Amino acid sequence: MESSELQAMLREKMENMPTKARRVVEYLLSNTREAAFLSIGEVAEKLEVSKAQLVRVSRMVGFEGYADLKDSLQNTVLEQVNPTALLGKIMKNRQDLPGEILRLEHANLDDTWNQLKPKDIAAFCGMVKKASMVYCMGWGISSILAEALYTRFLEMGIRGVLMKRGSLALIEQARTVTKGDLVVVCELPSYVIEVTESIQKAAANGATIITITDSPAAPVCQYSDLSFFVSDTSPTFGSSIVGPAFLIHILTSVLCVNLGEKVKAALEDQEQGLHDERIYYPAYGLRYTQDKTE
Numbered sequence: 001m002e003s004s005e006l007q008a009m010l011r012e013k014m015e016n017m018p019t020k021a022r023r024v025v026e027y028l029l030s031n032t033r034e035a036a037f038l039s040i041g042e043v044a045e046k047l048e049v050s051k052a053q054l055v056r057v058s059r060m061v062g063f064e065g066y067a068d069l070k071d072s073l074q075n076t077v078l079e080q081v082n083p084t085a086l087l088g089k090i091m092k093n094r095q096d097l098p099g100e101i102l103r104l105e106h107a108n109l110d111d112t113w114n115q116l117k118p119k120d121i122a123a124f125c126g127m128v129k130k131a132s133m134v135y136c137m138g139w140g141i142s143s144i145l146a147e148a149l150y151t152r153f154l155e156m157g158i159r160g161v162l163m164k165r166g167s168l169a170l171i172e173q174a175r176t177v178t179k180g181d182l183v184v185v186c187e188l189p190s191y192v193i194e195v196t197e198s199i200q201k202a203a204a205n206g207a208t209i210i211t212i213t214d215s216p217a218a219p220v221c222q223y224s225d226l227s228f229f230v231s232d233t234s235p236t237f238g239s240s241i242v243g244p245a246f247l248i249h250i251l252t253s254v255l256c257v258n259l260g261e262k263v264k265a266a267l268e269d270q271e272q273g274l275h276d277e278r279i280y281y282p283a284y285g286l287r288y289t290q291d292k293t294e
Contacts, residue, residue, distance in 0.1 A: 006073075007029060010025050010061055011029065013062065014029075017057075017060060020049060021053070021056070021060060024053070025061065031217075032076060033077050036073040036074045036077045036217065037217035097235065107231065108232060108243035109242065110231075111230075111231035112231050112247055113246075115229045115230070116228070116247065121250070123226050125254060125255045125258045127182055127208055128153075128158065128182060129258075131182035131208065132180040133180075134153055134160040134183075135161045135163050135177055135182065135184070135202070136153070136162050136185075137164070137185040137195065138163075138164055138195075139170070139194070139195050141188060141238070141241060142187055145186040145212065145241060145248060149184060150162040152252040153252075155266065156255070156259060156263045156266055157263060157265070163198075169194060170195060171197055171201060177205050178205050178206060180207075181202075181208070182208045182210065183202045183207050183210070184210045185199055185211050186244065187213045187218050188214055188232055188244065189218075195220060196220050199220045200223055208225050209223050210224065210225065210226045210227070210228070211224040211228070212244060213227070213230070214230055215229065228247055230243040230244045230247050231243045
Protein backbone atom coordinates (compact mmCIF):
# COMPACT_ATOMS: atom_id res chain seq x y z
CA MET A 1 0.00 0.00 0.00
CA GLU A 2 1.42 3.38 -1.01
CA SER A 3 1.80 6.19 1.51
CA SER A 4 -1.01 8.26 -0.05
CA GLU A 5 -3.37 5.26 0.00
CA LEU A 6 -2.64 4.52 3.66
CA GLN A 7 -3.16 8.15 4.66
CA ALA A 8 -6.43 8.34 2.73
CA MET A 9 -7.69 5.16 4.40
CA LEU A 10 -6.74 6.36 7.89
CA ARG A 11 -8.45 9.70 7.35
CA GLU A 12 -11.60 8.04 6.06
CA LYS A 13 -11.82 5.59 8.97
CA MET A 14 -11.05 8.32 11.51
CA GLU A 15 -14.22 10.28 10.75
CA ASN A 16 -16.54 8.03 12.75
CA MET A 17 -14.17 6.99 15.54
CA PRO A 18 -14.53 7.80 19.24
CA THR A 19 -12.23 10.50 20.62
CA LYS A 20 -9.49 8.25 22.04
CA ALA A 21 -9.23 6.14 18.89
CA ARG A 22 -9.28 9.25 16.74
CA ARG A 23 -6.34 10.67 18.69
CA VAL A 24 -4.32 7.52 17.93
CA VAL A 25 -4.99 7.83 14.20
CA GLU A 26 -4.16 11.54 14.23
CA TYR A 27 -0.81 10.64 15.79
CA LEU A 28 -0.14 8.01 13.11
CA LEU A 29 -0.92 10.50 10.36
CA SER A 30 1.25 13.25 11.80
CA ASN A 31 4.13 11.07 12.99
CA THR A 32 4.27 8.18 10.52
CA ARG A 33 8.06 7.84 10.55
CA GLU A 34 8.24 7.99 14.33
CA ALA A 35 5.45 5.43 14.80
CA ALA A 36 7.03 3.12 12.23
CA PHE A 37 10.14 2.65 14.37
CA LEU A 38 8.72 2.76 17.92
CA SER A 39 7.47 -0.36 19.69
CA ILE A 40 3.81 -0.75 20.56
CA GLY A 41 4.71 -0.10 24.19
CA GLU A 42 6.53 3.14 23.36
CA VAL A 43 3.60 4.40 21.27
CA ALA A 44 1.14 3.45 24.03
CA GLU A 45 3.20 5.31 26.61
CA LYS A 46 3.55 8.36 24.39
CA LEU A 47 -0.21 8.55 23.79
CA GLU A 48 -1.12 7.44 27.32
CA VAL A 49 -3.28 4.57 26.07
CA SER A 50 -3.09 0.81 26.53
CA LYS A 51 -1.51 -1.62 24.10
CA ALA A 52 -4.94 -3.23 23.78
CA GLN A 53 -6.33 0.13 22.63
CA LEU A 54 -3.72 0.30 19.86
CA VAL A 55 -4.66 -3.20 18.73
CA ARG A 56 -8.37 -2.22 18.66
CA VAL A 57 -7.63 0.90 16.62
CA SER A 58 -5.56 -1.17 14.19
CA ARG A 59 -8.53 -3.46 13.61
CA MET A 60 -10.89 -0.51 13.27
CA VAL A 61 -8.84 0.84 10.35
CA GLY A 62 -8.68 -2.53 8.59
CA PHE A 63 -5.62 -4.40 9.91
CA GLU A 64 -5.48 -7.73 11.75
CA GLY A 65 -3.47 -6.17 14.56
CA TYR A 66 -0.94 -3.52 15.46
CA ALA A 67 1.97 -5.52 14.00
CA ASP A 68 0.30 -5.45 10.56
CA LEU A 69 -0.37 -1.73 10.85
CA LYS A 70 3.26 -1.10 11.85
CA ASP A 71 4.48 -3.13 8.85
CA SER A 72 2.40 -0.91 6.59
CA LEU A 73 3.78 2.23 8.24
CA GLN A 74 7.34 0.97 7.74
CA ASN A 75 6.65 0.21 4.09
CA THR A 76 5.43 3.76 3.50
CA VAL A 77 8.59 5.12 5.16
CA LEU A 78 10.76 2.92 2.95
CA GLU A 79 8.83 4.19 -0.06
CA GLN A 80 9.77 7.74 0.93
CA VAL A 81 13.51 6.98 1.01
CA ASN A 82 13.74 4.41 -1.80
CA PRO A 83 15.20 6.11 -4.92
CA THR A 84 13.66 3.56 -7.29
CA ALA A 85 10.18 4.02 -5.84
CA LEU A 86 10.54 7.81 -5.91
CA LEU A 87 11.68 7.82 -9.53
CA GLY A 88 8.80 5.54 -10.49
CA LYS A 89 6.32 7.90 -8.88
CA ILE A 90 7.76 10.90 -10.70
CA MET A 91 7.63 9.10 -14.07
CA LYS A 92 4.07 7.93 -13.40
CA ASN A 93 2.75 11.35 -12.45
CA ARG A 94 4.74 13.24 -15.09
CA GLN A 95 5.41 16.04 -12.64
CA ASP A 96 7.26 19.24 -13.42
CA LEU A 97 10.37 17.94 -11.71
CA PRO A 98 12.39 21.18 -11.37
CA GLY A 99 9.34 22.98 -10.04
CA GLU A 100 8.56 20.14 -7.64
CA ILE A 101 12.13 20.11 -6.34
CA LEU A 102 11.99 23.88 -5.81
CA ARG A 103 8.72 23.58 -3.88
CA LEU A 104 10.00 20.76 -1.68
CA GLU A 105 13.33 22.41 -0.92
CA HIS A 106 11.57 25.60 0.14
CA ALA A 107 9.43 23.43 2.41
CA ASN A 108 12.55 21.65 3.75
CA LEU A 109 14.14 24.97 4.65
CA ASP A 110 10.98 26.32 6.27
CA ASP A 111 10.34 23.14 8.23
CA THR A 112 13.96 22.89 9.40
CA TRP A 113 13.84 26.52 10.48
CA ASN A 114 10.54 26.09 12.34
CA GLN A 115 11.95 23.19 14.36
CA LEU A 116 15.02 25.18 15.43
CA LYS A 117 14.90 26.61 18.96
CA PRO A 118 17.19 29.40 20.25
CA LYS A 119 17.82 27.52 23.50
CA ASP A 120 19.05 24.49 21.53
CA ILE A 121 21.43 26.67 19.48
CA ALA A 122 22.79 28.10 22.73
CA ALA A 123 23.17 24.58 24.15
CA PHE A 124 25.04 23.50 21.01
CA CYS A 125 27.51 26.37 21.37
CA GLY A 126 28.03 25.59 25.05
CA MET A 127 28.70 21.90 24.39
CA VAL A 128 31.23 22.64 21.63
CA LYS A 129 33.08 25.18 23.79
CA LYS A 130 33.26 22.72 26.68
CA ALA A 131 34.39 19.68 24.66
CA SER A 132 37.97 18.38 24.79
CA MET A 133 37.55 16.99 21.27
CA VAL A 134 34.68 17.20 18.79
CA TYR A 135 33.92 14.14 16.65
CA CYS A 136 31.71 14.45 13.56
CA MET A 137 30.12 11.16 12.48
CA GLY A 138 28.14 10.14 9.40
CA TRP A 139 27.49 7.24 7.04
CA GLY A 140 26.66 7.40 3.34
CA ILE A 141 24.99 10.65 2.36
CA SER A 142 25.08 11.73 6.01
CA SER A 143 28.89 11.64 5.91
CA ILE A 144 28.75 14.58 3.49
CA LEU A 145 27.06 16.62 6.21
CA ALA A 146 29.43 15.34 8.89
CA GLU A 147 32.40 16.42 6.76
CA ALA A 148 30.86 19.85 6.16
CA LEU A 149 30.48 20.31 9.91
CA TYR A 150 34.01 19.03 10.56
CA THR A 151 35.40 21.46 7.97
CA ARG A 152 33.65 24.38 9.64
CA PHE A 153 35.08 23.37 13.01
CA LEU A 154 38.60 23.25 11.59
CA GLU A 155 38.14 26.68 10.02
CA MET A 156 37.27 28.01 13.47
CA GLY A 157 40.32 26.39 15.08
CA ILE A 158 38.27 23.77 16.93
CA ARG A 159 40.02 20.43 17.39
CA GLY A 160 37.99 17.74 15.66
CA VAL A 161 37.93 14.27 14.16
CA LEU A 162 35.88 13.13 11.16
CA MET A 163 34.37 9.69 11.69
CA LYS A 164 33.12 7.92 8.60
CA ARG A 165 33.46 4.45 7.17
CA GLY A 166 37.01 3.82 5.96
CA SER A 167 39.85 1.48 6.86
CA LEU A 168 38.31 1.24 10.33
CA ALA A 169 34.68 0.53 11.11
CA LEU A 170 32.84 3.27 12.98
CA ILE A 171 32.52 1.09 16.06
CA GLU A 172 36.33 0.74 16.09
CA GLN A 173 36.78 4.49 15.78
CA ALA A 174 34.30 5.06 18.60
CA ARG A 175 36.61 3.29 21.05
CA THR A 176 38.84 6.39 21.15
CA VAL A 177 35.99 8.64 22.29
CA THR A 178 36.18 9.38 26.01
CA LYS A 179 34.56 11.44 28.73
CA GLY A 180 34.75 15.14 27.96
CA ASP A 181 34.48 14.58 24.22
CA LEU A 182 31.53 15.60 22.05
CA VAL A 183 30.14 13.52 19.19
CA VAL A 184 27.89 15.22 16.62
CA VAL A 185 26.24 12.51 14.51
CA CYS A 186 24.37 13.20 11.28
CA GLU A 187 21.90 10.40 10.54
CA LEU A 188 19.43 10.68 7.68
CA PRO A 189 17.35 7.62 6.70
CA SER A 190 17.79 4.84 6.13
CA TYR A 191 19.19 4.47 9.65
CA VAL A 192 22.41 2.47 10.01
CA ILE A 193 22.90 -0.13 12.75
CA GLU A 194 26.64 0.49 13.00
CA VAL A 195 26.08 4.22 13.51
CA THR A 196 23.68 3.53 16.39
CA GLU A 197 26.06 1.00 17.97
CA SER A 198 28.96 3.45 17.64
CA ILE A 199 26.98 6.23 19.30
CA GLN A 200 25.94 3.81 22.04
CA LYS A 201 29.63 3.01 22.60
CA ALA A 202 30.62 6.69 22.68
CA ALA A 203 27.83 7.49 25.15
CA ALA A 204 28.88 4.56 27.35
CA ASN A 205 32.42 5.99 27.35
CA GLY A 206 31.03 9.23 28.79
CA ALA A 207 30.93 11.41 25.68
CA THR A 208 28.23 14.02 25.07
CA ILE A 209 26.05 13.24 22.04
CA ILE A 210 24.36 15.67 19.64
CA THR A 211 22.18 14.24 16.88
CA ILE A 212 21.13 15.84 13.59
CA THR A 213 18.39 13.71 12.06
CA ASP A 214 14.91 13.83 10.57
CA SER A 215 12.83 12.27 13.34
CA PRO A 216 12.81 11.51 17.08
CA ALA A 217 12.32 7.89 15.97
CA ALA A 218 15.90 7.71 14.65
CA PRO A 219 17.60 5.06 16.82
CA VAL A 220 20.55 7.35 17.63
CA CYS A 221 18.20 9.73 19.46
CA GLN A 222 17.92 7.38 22.42
CA TYR A 223 21.54 8.23 23.32
CA SER A 224 21.32 11.93 22.53
CA ASP A 225 21.88 14.79 24.96
CA LEU A 226 20.65 17.28 22.36
CA SER A 227 18.75 16.62 19.13
CA PHE A 228 18.17 18.80 16.07
CA PHE A 229 15.52 17.77 13.56
CA VAL A 230 15.57 18.59 9.86
CA SER A 231 13.28 18.13 6.89
CA ASP A 232 14.84 16.13 4.04
CA THR A 233 12.00 15.39 1.61
CA SER A 234 13.08 14.68 -1.96
CA PRO A 235 11.05 13.62 -5.03
CA THR A 236 13.93 11.57 -6.44
CA PHE A 237 16.81 10.52 -4.17
CA GLY A 238 16.22 9.20 -0.68
CA SER A 239 17.08 12.33 1.29
CA SER A 240 17.75 15.94 0.43
CA ILE A 241 20.75 17.51 2.18
CA VAL A 242 19.56 21.10 1.66
CA GLY A 243 17.70 21.36 4.98
CA PRO A 244 20.44 19.64 7.01
CA ALA A 245 23.18 21.75 5.37
CA PHE A 246 21.13 24.86 6.18
CA LEU A 247 21.00 23.79 9.84
CA ILE A 248 24.77 23.21 9.95
CA HIS A 249 25.32 26.64 8.39
CA ILE A 250 23.19 28.30 11.08
CA LEU A 251 24.73 26.40 14.00
CA THR A 252 28.33 27.03 12.95
CA SER A 253 27.67 30.67 12.06
CA VAL A 254 26.22 31.38 15.53
CA LEU A 255 29.08 29.44 17.12
CA CYS A 256 31.61 31.48 15.12
CA VAL A 257 30.20 34.75 16.44
CA ASN A 258 29.98 33.41 20.01
CA LEU A 259 33.63 32.34 20.04
CA GLY A 260 34.66 35.87 19.09
CA GLU A 261 38.37 36.68 19.13
CA LYS A 262 39.44 33.03 19.29
CA VAL A 263 37.78 32.30 15.96
CA LYS A 264 38.92 35.59 14.48
CA ALA A 265 42.54 34.56 14.99
CA ALA A 266 41.91 31.16 13.38
CA LEU A 267 40.17 32.73 10.39
CA GLU A 268 42.96 35.25 9.95
CA ASP A 269 45.47 32.40 9.91
CA GLN A 270 43.37 30.58 7.33
CA GLU A 271 43.15 33.75 5.25
CA GLN A 272 46.92 33.77 4.90
CA GLY A 273 46.67 30.40 3.16
CA LEU A 274 44.47 31.91 0.48
CA HIS A 275 47.46 33.92 -0.66
CA ASP A 276 49.63 30.83 -1.11
CA GLU A 277 50.01 30.75 -4.89
CA ARG A 278 51.32 27.17 -4.75
CA ILE A 279 47.72 26.19 -3.98
CA TYR A 280 45.40 28.96 -5.15
CA TYR A 281 45.33 31.27 -8.12
CA PRO A 282 45.82 34.91 -7.11
CA ALA A 283 42.63 36.16 -5.52
CA TYR A 284 42.85 39.41 -7.44
CA GLY A 285 43.87 40.23 -10.95
CA LEU A 286 42.63 37.02 -12.54
CA ARG A 287 41.98 37.45 -16.23
CA TYR A 288 39.78 35.14 -18.26
CA THR A 289 40.20 35.17 -21.98
CA GLN A 290 39.54 32.81 -24.86
CA ASP A 291 42.86 33.81 -26.40
CA LYS A 292 45.39 31.67 -24.54
CA THR A 293 48.26 33.48 -26.25
CA GLU A 294 47.58 36.69 -24.38
